[in-house]
Amino acid sequence: xxxxxxxHPCEDIDVLQSASVERLMxxxxxxxxxxxxxxxxxxxxxxxxxxxxxxxxxxxxHVSQQLKKPLVVHMRDxxxxxxxxxxxxxxxxxxxxxxxxxxxxxxxxxxxxxxxYISFTGIITFKNALDLQEVVKxxxxxxxxxxxxxxxxxxxxxxxxxxxxxxxxxxxxxxAELKGISYEQ
Numbered sequence: 536x537x538x539x540x541x542x543h544p545c546e547d548i549d550v551l552q553s554a555s556v557e558r559l560m561x562x563x564x565x566x567x568x569x570x571x572x573x574x575x576x577x578x579x580x581x582x583x584x585x586x587x588x589x590x591x592x593x594x595x596x597h598v599s600q601q602l603k604k605p606l607v608v609h610m611r612d613x614x615x616x617x618x619x620x621x622x623x624x625x626x627x628x629x630x631x632x633x634x635x636x637x638x639x640x641x642x643x644x645x646x647x648x649x650x651x652y653i654s655f656t657g658i659i660t661f662k663n664a665l666d667l668q669e670v671v672k673x674x675x676x677x678x679x680x681x682x683x684x685x686x687x688x689x690x691x692x693x694x695x696x697x698x699x700x701x702x703x704x705x706x707x708x709x710x711a712e713l714k715g716i717s718y719e720q
């Protein structure tokens with residue numbers, strides 16, 4: 536089994552600043568660490584720690600590049616800053632996944648162009664997620680990943696209950712339906 540190592544952008548400033556490049560490198564160099572993150576930018580709850588989030592993301596990108604391990608990117612209400620940040624020359628070569636994606640098609644396409652996969656959760660099964668379902672329809676299948684983001688965001692028919700990794704099948708079924716392909720594909 537593999538794991539990822541990182542500091543989530545919703546942590547407080549002290550925690551965001553505690554993840555030095557050296558500390559991340561030491562922790563992430565272990566063989567069982569397959570990815571760096573979840574890191575990124577989240578301005579939904581607060582923008583007071585915006586600079587700390589950006590500094591933390593920069594350190595995570597550096598470690599990802601040095602160790603040649605994919606980056607797990609979280610973003611919420613930070614579309615422009617995330618794309619600007621990942622598009623900078625110092626970030627070139629970073630790749631990975633836009634985790635628990637809820638953005639629009641332009642964001643997804645820009646992520647793919649930067650070398651990232653786009654990962655969808657049970658949110659795509661929600662009846663009010665029509666815009667996100669349209670994004671799934673437009674993206675190439677080979678750029679999509681699926682996940683549960685357990686223990687939250689349980690897909691229909693489990694919505695409102697605890698989420699489990701086994702529910703990823705519901706996400707796959709919805710992708711197949713939206714793409715007009717079989718579940719096996």
